[in-house]
Amino acid sequence: MPSLKSSLRGFWGHWITEKGCSMYMSFGLLSFALLCILLPMSETRLSLPLSIFVTLGCGSGFAWQIIKLRADETLALIPGKKKLVLNQGIALLTVTYSLFLIFAVALQRMDALFAAALGGVLSTWLILKVIKNTRYFKHVTSIYFLAAIGSIYYDKFDGNVTWLLLLAWLVMSLYSLTKLNNIAWSNTAIHCYKNGLNTGWSPLPTAFTLPKWAEFDKQLFPLSFFAGKTLYTFLGTVTLSSLAIPIIVYFLETPNLAIFIVLTISPIGIMFIRWSMLQNSRSIETLWVLPIFNNRQELHRAFVNRLLFVVTLATIIFWLSCLVAVAIQPNSPDAFTISQANLVAIAMFAGLISIFAISMYLSTDIKFTFAMMLLMNVYFIIIPMMISSKVPAYLLLFLNLCWAGLAILLSFKTIKRIDTVMQKRK
Amino acid sequence: MTALLKLQSVTKKFETHSVLNKLNLTVEPGMVIGLLGKNGAGKSTLMRIALGLDNPSEGNATCFGESSRNLSISSRSKIGYVPQQPFGYEGFSVAEALKLHASFYSNWDFDLESLWLNRFELNRAQRVDKLSVGQRQCLALIMAMAYRPELLVLDEPVASLDPLTRREFMSDLFELALESQSGILFSSHITTDLERVASHIALIKSGQIILFEEADSLKDKIRKVVKGTTPLDLSRYTVLNDSKNASLIYGYEGETISGAKQIIPLSLEQIFIEVHQNAIA
Numbered sequence: 001m002p003s004l005k006s007s008l009r010g011f012w013g014h015w016i017t018e019k020g021c022s023m024y025m026s027f028g029l030l031s032f033a034l035l036c037i038l039l040p041m042s043e044t045r046l047s048l049p050l051s052i053f054v055t056l057g058c059g060s061g062f063a064w065q066i067i068k069l070r071a072d073e074t075l076a077l078i079p080g081k082k083k084l085v086l087n088q089g090i091a092l093l094t095v096t097y098s099l100f101l102i103f104a105v106a107l108q109r110m111d112a113l114f115a116a117a118l119g120g121v122l123s124t125w126l127i128l129k130v131i132k133n134t135r136y137f138k139h140v141t142s143i144y145f146l147a148a149i150g151s152i153y154y155d156k157f158d159g160n161v162t163w164l165l166l167l168a169w170l171v172m173s174l175y176s177l178t179k180l181n182n183i184a185w186s187n188t189a190i191h192c193y194k195n196g197l198n199t200g201w202s203p204l205p206t207a208f209t210l211p212k213w214a215e216f217d218k219q220l221f222p223l224s225f226f227a228g229k230t231l232y233t234f235l236g237t238v239t240l241s242s243l244a245i246p247i248i249v250y251f252l253e254t255p256n257l258a259i260f261i262v263l264t265i266s267p268i269g270i271m272f273i274r275w276s277m278l279q280n281s282r283s284i285e286t287l288w289v290l291p292i293f294n295n296r297q298e299l300h301r302a303f304v305n306r307l308l309f310v311v312t313l314a315t316i317i318f319w320l321s322c323l324v325a326v327a328i329q330p331n332s333p334d335a336f337t338i339s340q341a342n343l344v345a346i347a348m349f350a351g352l353i354s355i356f357a358i359s360m361y362l363s364t365d366i367k368f369t370f371a372m373m374l375l376m377n378v379y380f381i382i383i384p385m386m387i388s389s390k391v392p393a394y395l396l397l398f399l400n401l402c403w404a405g406l407a408i409l410l411s412f413k414t415i416k417r418i419d420t421v422m423q424k425r426k
Numbered sequence: 427m428t429a430l431l432k433l434q435s436v437t438k439k440f441e442t443h444s445v446l447n448k449l450n451l452t453v454e455p456g457m458v459i460g461l462l463g464k465n466g467a468g469k470s471t472l473m474r475i476a477l478g479l480d481n482p483s484e485g486n487a488t489c490f491g492e493s494s495r496n497l498s499i500s501s502r503s504k505i506g507y508v509p510q511q512p513f514g515y516e517g518f519s520v521a522e523a524l525k526l527h528a529s530f531y532s533n534w535d536f537d538l539e540s541l542w543l544n545r546f547e548l549n550r551a552q553r554v555d556k557l558s559v560g561q562r563q564c565l566a567l568i569m570a571m572a573y574r575p576e577l578l579v580l581d582e583p584v585a586s587l588d589p590l591t592r593r594e595f596m597s598d599l600f601e602l603a604l605e606s607q608s609g610i611l612f613s614s615h616i617t618t619d620l621e622r623v624a625s626h627i628a629l630i631k632s633g634q635i636i637l638f639e640e641a642d643s644l645k646d647k648i649r650k651v652v653k654g655t656t657p658l659d660l661s662r663y664t665v666l667n668d669s670k671n672a673s674l675i676y677g678y679e680g681e682t683i684s685g686a687k688q689i690i691p692l693s694l695e696q697i698f699i700e701v702h703q704n705a706i707a
Binding site for chain 2: 013
């Protein structure tokens with residue numbers, strides 16, 4: 001019987017400090033930290049998605065480790081390595097799910113049970129797919145979306161849904177345990193691993209990236225020089241998801257789901273732009289040797305100006321869609337107001353700029369991922385609070401404008417780090 | 427003597443394309459076999475099948491007398507393998523990675539680990555994912571060799587090393603084989619390394635080992651025979667390649683060949699090039 005110390009050897013390196021796994025684990029841990037704050041408030045609207053994100057964070061971390069194991073050609077020859085990593089993963093998932101089950105039973109909270117079951121089903125599905133083919137990991141972000149949407153409609157589900165999910169999860173878990181032995185080296189796994197590190201949470205497969213539009217490309221230079229097609233994909237996705245807001249409001253009478261989608265997609269888009277820039281890190285030298293900018297400051301200023309332009313454009317599209325939604329929404333007691341639309345749009349603008357500014361400041365990927373997850377969680381708390389807050393609208397507007405102003409100042413300040421960040425990446 | 431590694435009539439097909447074709451190879455203790463072949467000749471596939479990482483379409487692969495697909499823990503503890511793309515300890519520092527890796531082997535030699543860390547000038551505190559390709563290769567070599575495996579399989583182990591490190595590594599490799607009677611199978615495109623270290627050379631072409639010979643006698647036994655006006659009788663030799671003006675023969679023992687305009691000795695690199703010259707239809 002191996003000792004606890006022996007069973008935990010390498011745990012920190014595998015699950016916490018490894019870049020890819022830390023992306024998902026830190027998201028789960030952070031969601032857990034926020035959940036601990038929110039739990040006493042009995043606020044299911046926020047605690048439910050956070051609970052699901054905790055279980056999904058651990059589940060996707062485990063699926064990521066399977067990719068890593070499958071990318072290692074020497075795995076089958078190192079006695080005990082596969083078993084060690086898999087046992088650590090199983091223990092991690094068991095502890096996480098057990099916490100939810102204990103919590104659900106002790107406090108009679110069905111929502112915790114639902115969170116564990118939904119998170120469990122989705123995580124186990126991902127794990128099973130990754131055991132079969134590592135390429136399925138590209139669906140990870142879609143799973144998070146699905147979970148978030150599922151949590152929104154929790155109230156509408158019959159109690160039996162939770163029990164059905166729980167049963168499905170149990171069956172799937174037992175089945176996946178029998179499949180873990182099949183994990184073997186795959187020549188495509190290393191590409192999935194590297195691709196996953198580069199694209200991070202990007203939910204957009206390359207097939208959906210939009211082609212370049214030469215004229216617009218010039219307008220967005222030098223940002224377009226670094227980020228390329230990602231910029232158009234970002235703008236295209238924000239436009240499409242914003243256009244969905246009035247439609248969803250018209251049919252479902254609530255803007256929360258639609259706004260949630262845009263507010264999730266847009267920070268991911270900004271993070272994706274940052275990833276693209278880092279992938280093209282050598283381009284900064286190429287750009288610098290071209291006779292375009294007189295000095296570094298000029299380049300930095302041009303860069304931030306273009307970034308502000310892109311974010312403003314995305315915000316305007318989102319804001320206009322919100323206004324249309326306000327105009328066409330059916331009469332209901334919790335109607336979406338113009339004031340709320342303004343507030344959410346400004347918050348989106350400030351949030352996106354902040355995310356970019358912080359991403360420039362934090363050069364290492366782990367710090368960056370951690371900060372992003374924190375910011376996204378804050379983002380998800382601030383915005384729903386704005387929609388339902390009792391604080392006077394003018395005060396919220398003032399606070400929001402201050403945040404936006406601060407974010408712009410921060411972006412000009414941190415863009416100086418662009419050279420350092422890209423240098424470190426090499 | 428039990429062969430450390432044995433491939434018998436191994437065929438590997440990827441869809442309709444055959445990478446290995448009824449290939450036979452045996453590695454015995456003390457042998458250092460240098461595997462030479464063009465890109466895509468099947469060297470990596472051969473190594474993977476030999477170690478049970480991939481299934482052959484036909485034929486058998488055994489290590490220490492056991493089927494490669496079902497190696498026992500004890501046999502796996504005696505194998506060292508360095509793939510072309512070493513991977514697996516991202517997220518760890520060099521020291522942490524070595525500590526964890528060492529924990530999987532009961533006979534890990536920490537002195538050898540330190541010696542090689544110093545030789546490769548690897549910083550223990552450096553993170554594995556920040557290592558250069560060459561440094562990552564060095565770490566993989568330490569990980570594969572610090573427990574003194576009986577069978578060492580190295581897929582282009584020195585491709586990313588600088589000449590000095592490469593030379594030192596090659597000499598250590600040879601010493602290791604001599605000292606512990608390990609068997610080593612390694613592939614490389616650097617023919618000077620093969621000439622310096624390998625006890626045997628295996629030349630792979632079209633999925634088959636077309637030449638397997640002791641390194642010392644290989645160059646003596648191979649000649650390029652330039653054709654004259656009279657027809658050549660090369661029936662007593664193995665013709666490795668044949669063109670309009672010359673033939674590459676194996677089995678030469680110093681005799682004169684009637685009809686030959688010229689008999690040219692070749693270096694290993696020249697042999698490799700001549701073998702792969704387009705033959706006449």
